[in-house]
Amino acid sequence: MPSMDIVSEINLEEVKNATENAVRELATRFDFRGTNASFEWKSPAVTMKGDSDAQLKQMAEMLRGQLVKRKVDAKALTLGSVESSGRNFNQVATFKEGIEQPVAKKVVKLIKDSKLKVQASIQGEQVRVTGKKRDDLQAVMQLLRETDLEQSFQFNNFKD
Known part of the structure; x- marks a missing residue:
């Protein structure tokens, strides 16, 4: 029968690769020059840091795009709440398994x-x-x- x-399930190695690609894309983007924007991979989550809430939204879209390129379903991505401390904004992206x-x-x-x-x-x-x-x-x-x-x-x- x-x-x-x-x-x-998601392939965490592909998520790590997508995060590294997003870091490279961030370095080449003109609108992110001179900012404190960064991606940080801590298995099984990605921490995004930026100067504003709008930057974090752009970074989340960058990460989603890289995940799709690596054939990781973007539905597995869950964005946490935006935390701000002064001029720094943080957001954690986790992955559902x-x-x-x-x-x-x-x-x-x-x-x-x-x-x-x-x-x-x-x-x-x-x-x-x-x-x-x-x-x-x-x-x-x-x-x-x-x-x-x-x-x-x-x-x-x-x-x-």
């Missing part, structure tokens, strides 16, 4: 409501889907790609 696991219980329940409910002939069960931080046909599992994949649950999903252990 075919089965697969729905997981939410694992499917939390409420999201997993939404995924299972979505699969059951689709009337596909598959069974979905929550197993820790992943969802296992089994069905009689491989096509049904591929339909579940397509369904999750089209639905916006504000989290990136990957499909592992696809077995016939």
